[in-house]
Amino acid sequence: MKARKAELMVGRAVLAxxxxFTLAPFVALVSAALQEAGSNPTGLAWPDLRNxxxxxxxxxxxxxxxxxxxxxxxxLMVVPAALVMASLAGYAIAVRRVPLGGIAFVVLLAxxxxxxESLITPLYYQMRDYGLLNTRWAIxxxxxxLFMPFGVVWMRAHFQGVPRELTEAAEVDGASSWRLLWSVHLPLARPALTSLAVLFSLWTWNQFILALVMVEDPLRRTMAGALGAFRGQYGPDLVLMSAGSLLIMLPTILVFVAFQKHFAAALLQGSVKG
Structure with missing residues (x-):
């Protein structure tokens, strides 16, 4: 009994x-953002709402x-296309077991x-040859x-968790491959698809390096790109940089909080789907 109590106390202490440790940088950022503009933040201080x-x-x-x-x-340009391709590829490899699917999966894992960062230079020259530089298509x-390896591995893992009996029962009833995907597998994949959509959205929203290299117009970049332009113009003003960082982070935090249950559902899905 005492050992159990000690274990619980240690676990709670580690979690605390x-x-x-996770919230300290965020608190420091809020403290800096609410200090006087143009000043140097003096560490943690009580927020001054006048600022x-x-x-x-x-x-x-x-x-x-x-x-x-x-x-x-x-x-809107990235997420729907990436979800469709990842779902189709994961379904083909895990359920339909297409020829060379195992090799394709190994390549995706690689x-x-x-x-x-090692792909930025070849991607730049490729987009230049296509005449897409300084357009959102270049991003x-x-x-x-770049999202395909993770997306296909994610969806393959989900489709493999669907009981084979469901697939066989639908095939006995005469369901085609497309009907099987649309009526059986995709409804069961809703938590996995939602989680993947949130991840793709956050990764696109926070993309910085690719937007900076491919697009010259700062207003065609992402929200994360705003911080680079902001820092270049107002580098010494750490207070305004802190405020801008919080504004850029806010949508990401709200999306994660709103969809955290979907992440848990996708990660904890068992072999029985409902």
Missing amino acids: FMVV IGNFKTAFQVAHLPELTLSSVLLV GLTIPF ALPLIA
């Missing part, structure tokens, strides 16, 4: 430490309305090990391709 206007100033000078629209357009098309 992790919570503090709440720092957020309005950062919102305007960083052109966040235009970059928010640009990020939304990029998400793709997960390639550092993203969207590479992102769709």
